[in-house]
Amino acid sequence: MKVSLRYDTLKVFDEAVALLNGGTLSPEYSSGYFAKYPNNIPICIVTCLLLKLPKLFGIVSSNYMLYVQLVNVLLMDISFLFSFKLLCKIKNQKLGIMFLLLLLFNPLTYCIAPFYYTHTFSMVFSTGAIYFFVCCIQENNCLSKRLFYASLTGLLLSIGFKIRATVFIVAIALLLYLILNLKNFNKKSFIALTAFVGAVIVGFSSYYLVEQHYVKFNYNQTGYPATHWIMLGLQGTGGYNAADDAYTECFSTKAEKTKATEGVIIQRVKAMGLTGLLKLWRDKLEITWSDGTDDFIDNISMTADYSAKNDYISGSNNDILVSYCHIYYFMILFLMLISIIRAFMAKPEHYLYIVCLNLLGGILFHIFWEAGEVYSISFTCSIFVLAANGFDQCVTYLSSIKKTKFHSAIIASSTILTIFCIAYVGSKLTSISYTHYNYAMKQDLAEPDTTLPLLENTLFQTFKTSRSFNTIGVKVRNTLGTDNCSSYKFELLNSKDEILYVADIIGAWAFDKDYYRIEFDRIVSNDCEEFKIKITPNIVSDAHFLTFQSYDTGNYDIYQNGALYINDAKTNSDLTFIVLDKIEQPFWAN
Numbered sequence: 001m002k003v004s005l006r007y008d009t010l011k012v013f014d015e016a017v018a019l020l021n022g023g024t025l026s027p028e029y030s031s032g033y034f035a036k037y038p039n040n041i042p043i044c045i046v047t048c049l050l051l052k053l054p055k056l057f058g059i060v061s062s063n064y065m066l067y068v069q070l071v072n073v074l075l076m077d078i079s080f081l082f083s084f085k086l087l088c089k090i091k092n093q094k095l096g097i098m099f100l101l102l103l104l105f106n107p108l109t110y111c112i113a114p115f116y117y118t119h120t121f122s123m124v125f126s127t128g129a130i131y132f133f134v135c136c137i138q139e140n141n142c143l144s145k146r147l148f149y150a151s152l153t154g155l156l157l158s159i160g161f162k163i164r165a166t167v168f169i170v171a172i173a174l175l176l177y178l179i180l181n182l183k184n185f186n187k188k189s190f191i192a193l194t195a196f197v198g199a200v201i202v203g204f205s206s207y208y209l210v211e212q213h214y215v216k217f218n219y220n221q222t223g224y225p226a227t228h229w230i231m232l233g234l235q236g237t238g239g240y241n242a243a244d245d246a247y248t249e250c251f252s253t254k255a256e257k258t259k260a261t262e263g264v265i266i267q268r269v270k271a272m273g274l275t276g277l278l279k280l281w282r283d284k285l286e287i288t289w290s291d292g293t294d295d296f297i298d299n300i301s302m303t304a305d306y307s308a309k310n311d312y313i314s315g316s317n318n319d320i321l322v323s324y325c326h327i328y329y330f331m332i333l334f335l336m337l338i339s340i341i342r343a344f345m346a347k348p349e350h351y352l353y354i355v356c357l358n359l360l361g362g363i364l365f366h367i368f369w370e371a372g373e374v375y376s377i378s379f380t381c382s383i384f385v386l387a388a389n390g391f392d393q394c395v396t397y398l399s400s401i402k403k404t405k406f407h408s409a410i411i412a413s414s415t416i417l418t419i420f421c422i423a424y425v426g427s428k429l430t431s432i433s434y435t436h437y438n439y440a441m442k443q444d445l446a447e448p449d450t451t452l453p454l455l456e457n458t459l460f461q462t463f464k465t466s467r468s469f470n471t472i473g474v475k476v477r478n479t480l481g482t483d484n485c486s487s488y489k490f491e492l493l494n495s496k497d498e499i500l501y502v503a504d505i506i507g508a509w510a511f512d513k514d515y516y517r518i519e520f521d522r523i524v525s526n527d528c529e530e531f532k533i534k535i536t537p538n539i540v541s542d543a544h545f546l547t548f549q550s551y552d553t554g555n556y557d558i559y560q561n562g563a564l565y566i567n568d569a570k571t572n573s574d575l576t577f578i579v580l581d582k583i584e585q586p587f588w589a590n
Helices: 007-020 029-036 038-056 061-090 093-104 123-138 143-163 167-180 187-214 226-232 242-249 254-289 308-313 319-345 352-368 373-400 405-429
Strands: 433-443 459-465 469-477 487-493 499-506 514-523 529-539 550-552 564-566 573-575 577-586
Touching: 007 029, 007 038, 007 061, 029 038, 029 242, 038 061, 038 143, 038 187, 061 093, 061 123, 061 373, 093 373, 123 143, 123 167, 123 352, 123 373, 143 167, 143 187, 167 352, 226 242, 226 254, 242 254, 254 352, 254 373, 308 319, 308 433, 319 352, 319 373, 352 373, 433 459, 459 573, 459 577, 469 529, 487 514, 499 514, 499 529, 514 577, 564 573
Parallel strands: none
Antiparallel strands: 433 577, 459 529, 459 564, 469 514, 469 577, 487 499, 487 529, 550 573
């Protein structure tokens, strides 16, 4: 299933393509995205460097996105390898195999693989740093090897920190581990520490030399301060908030931004009080750590070629997959809890202390920082390392229990009950109908979208699909609500410009920042047929109109089979619209 990047990941990738073609990073790109969020400059530069390889071998640019997603899969696999080798080193290969088995049956191992961003990219640096740190500690014979491992740890932490700041939590975990085991510190440890510090300096210096080649503006004054994300974390459920973003952006200097956001932080803390803060922290913990889906549904929901696979993975038919994710993640949390309890009951020399401290640091960090489902991805390996250890503890305990007929009866009855439940649910899935929304197109990108007030021009949006559909939705802005007296003529045409359907878009019926949906009889596409949406003003004025939302296709058009035309003139934009088949049928239809 080929999926497209979106949101911040798409902005990073899109600007990396511009850098690849000889440009420098623009502070004006996408309304000053990198000027506001300089923390994403390193991943953008790294993406550009990675793209040099396919360009060198003449691979067509339309495959660049798939290429970086494959790189992402490779890096995730390497991070899993580091975790496997860590478990083999601190205990035995059996524990490492348990870790791999838990990953094998984890649906998110596959669902987040196309999600190329700092969350997944940084995993290899954090897991690699922990592994080489343990190698350094355990190496007592060869000083040169110990220095090599210490240097690798420093390099991974410094470069990883530039990619994603949460890698710094690993550094704190390593430092706390050393403090807890200060009695084991000796002359060789001091030499290794010197090599580590030297590698950190080399890592940071190397990055800044590369950055100077691609970045020609001073982001120290334009970038949002750390207090901006703390402010974000003190409203709603602690997630992204467009109003907070606009508030920080309205101040010109970083000092002004810092002072303003600090004022809001103090105000919100006072308004919530201790009880409100505790409730907010609980909500943030739930959203970040107890979801079990890591927001994969949203992050892999866009593609240029929808099929039944999309319906059952990220579409309206994904109930079974999502339920499995929740159940599996609950089991992982249970195993992880057992491991953490046993680890803290052991001596501080236990290497799993490092993994526990890293996870604890991540939990504390996102209590105070911005929260969200995707933020737990960076700690996937730590979670599964601890879960594997908990799994091993459970297996060991169960193996020690003397089996009786009572235990056999429980196992047999549990198996029969499970089979009965599966059969019952399966029968319901083939008999009870509900509404399916099977997408044929979904060109829905993050706000703010480019606005397109439609007063006199005619819009044409082309798209290609091989799926049947009976609903089209176009995203609009309507600030007047039901008082809006405007109307527009909507036409759907085929590749021969034959009119397939005509309807009116009534301004008073349109919800602000939502899709205005037009339903019609199902249209069956001939292979990958091209269709055209035509929108013409009917009754409009300077006061009464709709704004049809669109987005700039940028340096890399993720929907290359469609384009937006204004009065027959092609633009570098696309409408924000959806095309779907709304149908009533059982989950598994005959």
